[in-house]
Each structure stands twice: as C-alpha cells, then as structure tokens.
Amino acid sequence: xxxxxxxxxxxxxxxxxxxxxxxxxxxxxxxxxxxxxxxxxxxxxxxxxxxxxxxxxxxxxxxxxxxxxxxxxxxxxxxxxxxxxxxxxxxxxxxxxxxxxxxxxxxxxxxxxxxxxxxxxxxxxxxxxxxxxxxxxxxxxxxxxxxxxxxxxxxxxxxxxxxxxxxxxxxxxxxxxxxxxxxxxxxxxxxxxxxxxxxxxxxxxxxxxxxxxxxxxxxxxxxxxxxxxxxxxxxxxxxxxxxxxxxxxxxxxxxxxxxxxxxxxxxxxxxxxxxxxxxxxxxxxxxxxxxxxxxxxxxxxxxxxxxxxxxxxxxxxxxxxxxxxxxxxxxxxxxxxxxxxxxxxxxxxxxxxxxxxxxxxxxxxxxxxxxxxxxxxxxxxxxxxxxxxxxxxxxxxxxxxxxxxxxxx
Amino acid sequence: xxxxxxxxxxxxxxxxxxxxxxxxxxxxxxxxxxxxxxxxxxxxxxxxxxxxxxxxxxxxxxxxxxxxxxxxxxxxxxxxxx
Ligand SMILES: Cc1ncc(COP(=O)(O)O)c(C=O)c1O
Numbered sequence: 001x002x003x004x005x006x007x008x009x010x011x012x013x014x015x016x017x018x019x020x021x022x023x024x025x026x027x028x029x030x031x032x033x034x035x036x037x038x039x040x041x042x043x044x045x046x047x048x049x050x051x052x053x054x055x056x057x058x059x060x061x062x063x064x065x066x067x068x069x070x071x072x073x074x075x076x077x078x079x080x081x082x083x084x085x086x087x088x089x090x091x092x093x094x095x096x097x098x099x100x101x102x103x104x105x106x107x108x109x110x111x112x113x114x115x116x117x118x119x120x121x122x123x124x125x126x127x128x129x130x131x132x133x134x135x136x137x138x139x140x141x142x143x144x145x146x147x148x149x150x151x152x153x154x155x156x157x158x159x160x161x162x163x164x165x166x167x168x169x170x171x172x173x174x175x176x177x178x179x180x181x182x183x184x185x186x187x188x189x190x191x192x193x194x195x196x197x198x199x200x201x202x203x204x205x206x207x208x209x210x211x212x213x214x215x216x217x218x219x220x221x222x223x224x225x226x227x228x229x230x231x232x233x234x235x236x237x238x239x240x241x242x243x244x245x246x247x248x249x250x251x252x253x254x255x256x257x258x259x260x261x262x263x264x265x266x267x268x269x270x271x272x273x274x275x276x277x278x279x280x281x282x283x284x285x286x287x288x289x290x291x292x293x294x295x296x297x298x299x300x301x302x303x304x305x306x307x308x309x310x311x312x313x314x315x316x317x318x319x320x321x322x323x324x325x326x327x328x329x330x331x332x333x334x335x336x337x338x339x340x341x342x343x344x345x346x347x348x349x350x351x352x353x354x355x356x357x358x359x360x361x362x363x364x365x366x367x368x369x370x371x372x373x374x375x376x377x378x379x380x381x382x383x384x385x386x387x388x389x390x391x392x393x394x395x396x397x398x399x400x401x402x403x404x405x406x407x408x409x
Numbered sequence: 410x411x412x413x414x415x416x417x418x419x420x421x422x423x424x425x426x427x428x429x430x431x432x433x434x435x436x437x438x439x440x441x442x443x444x445x446x447x448x449x450x451x452x453x454x455x456x457x458x459x460x461x462x463x464x465x466x467x468x469x470x471x472x473x474x475x476x477x478x479x480x481x482x483x484x485x486x487x488x489x490x491x
Contacts, residue, residue, distance in 0.1 A: 136453070146469070153469035155453065170466045174491075361450055 024346035026357040037377040050372040050386050051356035055329050056220050057377025058251025064287040071286035078281045087279030095289045102292050107264035110256045112277050114245025115141040117255030120273035126151035130179035131171050137364045161199040168207040180209035186218035186229030190363050191323045192330030194229050201238035212241040220249030226295045250291045252284045300376035304329050308374040314387040319400050331372040341368035347393040353386050418482045437479030
C-alpha cells in the first residue's frame with residue numbers, strides 16, 4: 001500500500017473545513033477592489049482595512065506610484081533573472097545606495113522578500129561550527145533560516161536578557177572560539193513589544209557574539225529618521241546586521257540586509273536565496289527607493305502612534321483584554337477561545353472592518369488574537385468607526401459584559 | 410560530574426510533571442507528541458527547562474530525533490559526558 005503524502009495534513013484540514021464558508025472565512029477572503037491604503041471593497045461592501053501592516057500608507061503615495069509607473073514604462077514588467085546574472089539594473093544598485101544613505105552604513109544588499117533576507121543571511125552567515133541564538137517568539141522566516149543552515153540553534157526566553165546571558169555563557173564555556181549570531185526583532189509583530197536592545201546587545205557583545213536585528217515592523221515607525229528600534233534605543237553601533245522588508249512601511253515588496261562588516265559583500269557570492277531567484281521588478285525597485293526617501297524626510301510617526309494609542313486606549317476602556325499597550329502600531333485583543341475568535345473575525349468583516357485573525361502557533365503563548373495594525377493614513381473617524389464595531393461585536397458575542405453598558409451609558 | 414542514566418531520567422520525570430496534564434505513568438518509551446500530547450511549541454519550552462536544570466546546551470536541531478523520554482534522557486546523558 002502506498003502512502004498518501006497528504007495524509008499528514010488531515011488534522012489541519014479537518015480544522016480548516018470546520019471554518020465558515022466563503023465570505024466569513026478569514027483565510028479565503030479576498031479584496032475585490034482596493035480604494036486606498038485604508039479602504040477596500042470586500043464581499044461587495046466598503047471595508048476599513050485595520051490589519052495590513054501598511055504603517056505609512058505608502059501603497060497609494062502619488063510620488064511612489066509615479067516612480068513605479070515610469071520604471072514600468074521604461075524597463076518593463078520584470079527582470080527575468082537573478083541579481084548575479086541579468087537581473088541587476090542600475091536601479092537595483094541605486095536602491096542599495098539609498099539604503100546605505102538611509103542607514104548611514106557601508107553595505108546594503110536587496111533581496112526579493114524579507115523572508116528570503118532572513119533565510120539567506122541567517123543560513124549563510126552561521127556555518128556548521130557556529131551558533132545561532134534566537135528569541136522564542138521569532139518570526140517564521142528566522143526559524144526557517146535556522147532550519148536551512150547548518151549551525152547549532154539555541155533559543156532564549158522572549159526578551160529576557162538573563163536567559164540570553166545564561167545560554168551565551170554555556171556556549172562560550174563549551175566552545176570559546178565559536179562564532180555566535182544572536183537574532184532579535186526590533187518590534188515583535190503580534191503584541192507590538194520592543195526588544196530591550198540595550199540590554200540584549202550589551203550581553204551579546206560581552207560574549208563576543210554578532211547581533212542581527214530584524215526591523216520588519218519598525219522601519220519607518222521608530223527612530224528619529226525612521227530607521228527602527230536600534231536607532232530609537234540608540235544602539236545602532238552595537239548591531240552588526242539589520243534586516244528589513246519593503247512589504248510593510250515601504251508599501252511594496254522586497255527585503256534587505258545592511259551592515260558595516262568589511263566583508264559583507266561576500267554574501268552576494270554565497271547566499272543562495274539571493275542568487276537562485278529573480279530580482280525585484282523595476283517598478284517595485286522604483287517605488288521602494290522613493291518610499292525610503294519619503295520616510296527619511298517626512299515624519300508620519302507621531303500620527304501613526306497617536307492613531308494606535310487612540311484605538312488601544314478605546315478598546316481597553318470598553319473592557320477588552322488587550323495584548324498590546326499602544327506604544328507600537330499594533331492593537332491586539334486577546335480572545336479566550338479559538339471558536340469565538342473566528343466568529344469575532346466573521347462579525348467584524350460583516351460590519352465592514354478587516355482585521356487579522358492570529359492563531360497559534362503564529363502567536364506567542366498560544367493566544368488567539370484579533371490583531372490590528374494601524375496606519376498613519378487612518379483618520380480618527382476611521383479609528384472611531386473600528387472602536388464602535390469592536391464594541392458592538394464584543395457585546396454581541398458576550399465578551400464585553402455589563403461593565404460596558406455602564407461605560408457607554 | 411557525570412550522572413548515571415537513571416538519575417537523569419528521574420530528574421527529567423520531575424521536570425515533566427507540569428507538562429503531564431493527564432497524569433499518565435512516564436516510562437522511557439513515553440512519547441512527547443502521542444502519549445503526553447505535547448505540541449512542538451511545548452516541547453521546545455520543556456527543552457529550555459531541561460537545559461537550565463542540567464546547565465547544558467541542547468541544540469534545537471536535535472529535537473526531531475527526540476521523540477521519547479528515553480531518547481531525551483540518553484541525549485542529556487551524552488551532552489553531560491562530553
Ligand atoms: C519579523 C518579520 N520578518 C520578516 C518578515 C518577512 O517579510 P516579507 O513580507 O518581506 O517576506 C516579516 C513579515 O511577515 C516579519 O514580520
């Protein structure tokens with residue numbers, strides 16, 4: 001009897017098949033039309049987008065769109081090749097120059113996605129004799145970079161400097177010469193908490209480890225010129241590699257790694273997720289370049305954080321159990337059981353608000369989350385609309401109790 | 410200080426108590442995923458506690474090969490004697 005290769009997926013398929021059909025299924029919903037960074041037509045209804053990671057609202061920025069359209073006309077729809085073959089245009093090099101200026105650093109390499117940047121940099125830098133030390137709540141791309149490489153992988157407790165110290169101590173005790181790469185994130189995407197980079201980098205450096213910080217959710221959002229949490233916490237000189245993505249604040253797609261290591265460019269010769277895939281299309285490169293210039297020169301950060309604080313505070317005030325504090329652009333309601341979370345999501349989409357349903361194992365501590373990511377492009381009126389709908393649905397599902405009635409009169 | 414396998418097994422069993430929700434009898438053949446019904450995240454958390462208890466580094470890479478309490482015990486024994 002031959003084995004069905006798909007048999008192992010039966011448990012997950014069973015779960016999946018028990019979800020509501022079509023319109024109310026969070027994993028098959030599609031946008032019929034996107035009207036702006038914050039609104040779309042979904043199920044024939046105008047819907048406020050409250051979960052898109054479009055922190056700066058760059059997707060419809062007129063300057064970015066014009067740059068992309070010009071590049072599309074002049075250079076076509078795609079490069080059809082790897083960066084090391086026919087896929088490097090002047091604009092790819094210009095984008096890397098822009099990144100160097102943005103981070104005020106020596107080297108920048110652009111990848112086709114942030115996922116591939118983590119995959120490539122982690123798997124390639126840490127070889128068979130080296131160690132990668134990661135936070136337990138790391139993004140999947142970091143875990144996958146570890147799985148793809150040959151280094152010894154060690155985890156430390158989320159954002160816990162003492163726990164990191166303990167693990168680095170052991171590694172050094174057993175192997176004084178080992179190369180060690182500590183991988184951190186500026187902002188953790190589910191609960192929006194920042195890594196305590198001052199402590200974590202100090203401990204890493206004490207043990208002579210390299211530090212990589214993934215700023216996927218913090219570029220544009222934190223730091224005086226929008227470079228992220230390393231800049232915000234004033235530890236950029238302690239960070240050896242910064243990884244980021246163009247798929248959130250920058251409003252398009254692509255990933256990058258920047259560094260001052262003198263031999264950094266070697267990665268172009270050995271990093272397989274950089275070499276064995278096609279480079280970004282010219283229109284994407286053009287809009288990313290323009291967006292980086294805009295992020296460096298305009299300050300949308302305070303507007304974004306004001307929006308987030310308004311939603312977080314409002315949700316907390318009506319009595320939701322919040323996983324976030326409002327100090328990052330994420331607002332996440334913790335829902336006790338998965339079925340209620342799925343139902344909550346369905347009710348919200350019917351009310352015209354799109355949020356992210358985040359379930360284990362993608363969430364820390366097995367939480368079920370209704371996760372919003374705010375945008376600087378949201379108006380206060382839109383935030384208040386979200387609040388109204390969250391409250392309505394919270395009551396409908398019995399999550400918000402009498403306390404609410406008295407608060408809202 | 411190297412410890413014998415039985416001592417290590419006993420200490421691991423003690424550590425496993427909070428993870429043994431159904432209070433089943435733990436032997437060396439007990440599996441984490443089927444008998445103890447632990448998901449991969451929980452197994453990783455347990456691994457961290459065992460690292461701290463024995464003051465060793467257990468690489469995450471070893472996890473796929475550690476399905477039973479006995480295999481875990483042998484792995485810790487080996488890491489302690491290195
Ligand atoms: C922390 C983190 N790193 C990397 C990525 C991957 O980014 P990209 O969308 O560019 O592949 C994401 C996005 O999901 C992320 O949240």
